[in-house]
């Protein structure tokens with residue numbers, strides 16, 4: 001080896017071939033006389049014979065010759081050895097601790113992980129597989145995997161938790177659901193907290209996730225047991241109270257909004273005694289299933305006691321609706337049940353209460369429904385009892401009227417009477433309004449006020465209205481044939497007008513009777529166009545195209561805007577009798593009438609006023625410029641046979 005010189009800090013060392021062919025390193029003794037270094041290259045040992053050699057000098061020797069051994073002063077060697085030993089001790093300790101941590105975390109039942117701030121997992125315990133179905137490597141490969149596994153229903157809460165103010169700063173504890181790799185739902189408790197470095201900077205999040213599915217299922221079972229009947233799986237009495245109180249909070253106590261039906265089975269004890277309690281239980285289960293199907297999510301059924309069930313029906317608009325619902329339930333339970341090859345029959349009674357009339361709270365509504373059921377069974381021997389007697393009477397009357405109308409329609413007991421309309425200047429009859437009358441075989445003449453509302457509610461108005469229209473057209477024809485031309489107006493109810501084939505119906509009647517359509521006027525109220533203005537406008541134009549006239553009836557007492565007078569094809573405006581009644585005493589009525597008459601004139605409509613009963617009214621109306629009128633002062637509604645002679649005399 002050739003002698004070499006380094007210039008690091010002056011010539012630090014000289015290397016030359018030493019005795020016995022070995023290289024020797026000498027440190028520059030001129031700059032550092034005490035320093036001697038010997039490098040035995042062939043054995044790879046360097047002797048640094050110095051007492052005060054600097055670290056730079058030692059580093060030079062090490063880097064240049066990479067010796068296996070330094071010979072250095074004992075004190076320095078001791079210090080270095082001490083430092084090296086300390087470092088190695090600390091390293092071993094860290095490794096030991098990290099190993100222990102892993103050893104503990106790896107065997108823990110909970111899935112623990114450490115997640116860096118960028119979402120990457122720096123540690124995921126093997127329990128990830130049990131909780132999520134995913135291996136730790138899958139977590140390492142996919143930052144943020146945990147967020148993807150969270151159940152859709154809990155995702156919002158998870159996002160709030162991750163982004164929330166507490167995130168990364170405090171320890172949090174949440175119960176959440178995740179979707180396991182195999183698709184099933186797992187409930188887990190997520191406990192997480194921040195991890196900081198030695199300088200207090202946040203470096204990541206540590207989390208432990210514990211499977212709590214069993215606990216949650218247990219809690220759900222306990223909850224179900226508290227609110228559901230274990231035999232039928234129907235809500236129990238406690239749940240029923242909650243349901244009713246909830247409905248009371250939902251509906252303000254202003255209208256009839258929901259019904260409580262208390263159902264008690266007849267002689268159920270007899271079934272238990274004859275066939276045994278087990279079969280009795282099976283029957284109750286079947287009954288619950290049947291009622292559930294029957295209610296089709298419209299109502300809630302609860303098991304109140306042994307053989308007592310309570311059904312809560314929301315959105316009940318009338319007592320009749322509640323009674324119909326009760327009848328429907330009873331019909332359904334009276335169909336036979338097949339159990340263990342036996343055909344079993346049951347029946348029952350239902351008591352009905354209506355909120356808010358029959359009680360303001362759950363307990364009262366149920367108690368009164370129970371009382372109504374008991375009273376119906378004991379004293380009236382009927383299947384259904386309403387708590388309020390007044391409602392019972394109303395319903396009974398309603399149902400009886402409905403049945404009688406049906407019969408009367410078949411027996412042609414409805415006929416039109418005709419109330420003449422006169423020109424008040426001359427007293428001449430210029431038209432007539434056809435008004436339905438019921439000539440009942442057993443009750444004599446019945447007023448429309450009694451049957452029209454029932455016919456409207458039951459939909460029978462369509463048939464009834466068609467019958468009156470047909471008879472009125474037949475009468476027009478009869479008068480036509482005897483040389484009498486008299487325009488006749490016929491009332492058309494909103495419901496009748498709304499049926500899809502109404503215009504065709506009118507056309508058929510006109511064609512069938514062969515009348516001049518100009519002789520027919522249809523009176524409608526604003527009710528017909530409040531719901532669907534466009535459809536009503538269409539129909540009214542179709543009717544006008546048939547050649548019939550249209551009158552707007554009861555004008556002035558509705559709520560709609562006056563703009564319909566411009567949009568709809570009316571011929572006649574019929575002022576309601578409410579304005580005639582007090583016209584002589586109330587200047588405000590005069591003012592309103594004057595305005596209506598002027599409006600009607602300007603819109604080129606015919607005007608007729610109803611309800612004229614006195615001469616004074618007649619005079620005042622004539623002064624206001626109203627000529628055509630209808631009222632008891634002139635004529636009552638008359639049968640055609642009584643009106644015809646008056647027409648002949650005109």
Ligand SMILES: Nc1nc2c(ncn2[C@@H]2O[C@H](COP(=O)(O)O[C@H]3[C@@H](O)[C@H](n4cnc5c(=O)[nH]c(N)nc54)O[C@@H]3COP(=O)(O)O)[C@@H](O)[C@H]2O)c(=O)[nH]1
Nearest residue numbers: 435436448449452468491492493553611612613630631632
């Ligand atoms: N959809 C149908 N509705 C009809 C039909 N027939 C009648 N009705 C409607 O029934 C309501 C009661 O009618 P009615 O008892 O016949 O009363 C009419 C007249 O008798 C009464 N009137 C007439 N003049 C006077 C009077 O001077 N004083 C007074 N107190 N009452 C009087 O007004 C009723 C006519 O009203 P209107 O129809 O508004 O012109 C009634 O609403 C009828 O519309 C039918 O076939 N179909």
